[in-house]
Amino acid sequence: MCVATRDIMDCMFEACLEATLEPDDIPKTTEPVWILGKKYNAIQGLTSDKGWGCMLRCGQMVLAQALVWLHLGRDWLWDPQSRDSTYLKILNKFQERRQAPYSIHQIALMGASEGKAVGQWFGPNTVAQVLKKLVKYDEWSRLAIHVALDNTIVITDIKELCLPQSKLDGTNLGRLEWKPLLLIVPLRLGLSEINPIYVNGLQKCFQFKQSLGVIGGKPNVALYFIGCVGKEVIYLDPHNTQKTGFVENKETEEQIELDLTYHCKYASRINILKMDPSVAVCFFCKTESDFNDLSQRIKIELIDPEKQPLFEISFNRPKEWSPTLENAIEAGAASFADFQATGRHFDSDHEFEIL
Secondary structure (H helix, E strand, O other), X not given: OOOEOOOHHHHHHHHHHHHHOOOOOOOOOOOEEEEOOEEEXXXXXXXXXXXXXXXXXXXXXXHHHHHHHHHHOOOOOOOOOOOOHHHHHHHHOOOOOOOOOOOHHHHHHHHHHHOOOOOOOOOHHHHXXXXXXXXXXXXXXXXXXXXXXXXXXXXXXXXXXXXXEEEOOOOOEEEOOOOOEEEEEEEEOOOOOOOHHHHHHHHHHHHOOOEEEEEEEEOOEEEEEEEEEOOEEXXXXXXXXXXXXXXXXXXXXXXXXXXXXXXXOOOEEEEHHHOOOEEEEEEEEOOHHHHHHHHHHHHHHHHOOOOOOOOEEEOOOOOOOOHHHHHHHHOOOOOHHHEOOOXXXXXXXXXXXXX
């Protein structure tokens, strides 16, 4: 997850070192590695996510923000002395151990179901699909994640997900309470760079009260974009390596120090046109009313005024969607927009490889 506990210049220098001085001794490969007559596995032997885990960390950040809004409210603010039990319960779900439901371990292992071996880079769509699977095991939060297909939000699909039907008395079907929704819309906003036609729409997304930011990056670096100012976007950077440890109940000095590593001291900015065109726009709707309001605002403010809107919203599924094609996307394939008329296949996962 994003951290920035040093002076900003130190952070910039460390990011530069990570990008240029990565050791070249053992490649991240599934092939066996032989050293002095002993066989090793380069992937299973990973002890750090340095060099490959930035998109996984961005996924953790957007999910953690959703859980904070869900359990603590939008106005809750963290401070270094906070020992709020609900906050600590959320934090423990992201700690660096395999038992934690949203740990880097669980996200990397679940990535195998999306065709990503541990140690491989994720793209925005892959991390969205992985989080969608992991939240099903979190009964405390009851969070539902919907990953929009083919740049289209389908209202009936979301209503069925967040308002599941259940037999209440054995005969009649009734509606259960709305499940809080994390809505993720994977998009490709250009070929190798963002098309300026999408800038206004992207800025507008940050202004919606349901906005959870954007998972994306700049070329070769994954970042979590949380807002915008003028022609720039504000982001949190997961590229500062931290020591592992457990905050638990935050009772010791070491645990207090470890809690600091889950929070950024500074945010950064880049020009919006410098963003990589592979993004995933995120929204959080705690109630059905929140989702209805978001749907209306998307239609009025994001779609109607734009010649080329970021995405579409539809009450029912488009007729041209086939079950086979839909299942392929749900399994983690890139969105249809990734296949351009030029014949080049843009796999969003590859766009974030750190070399």
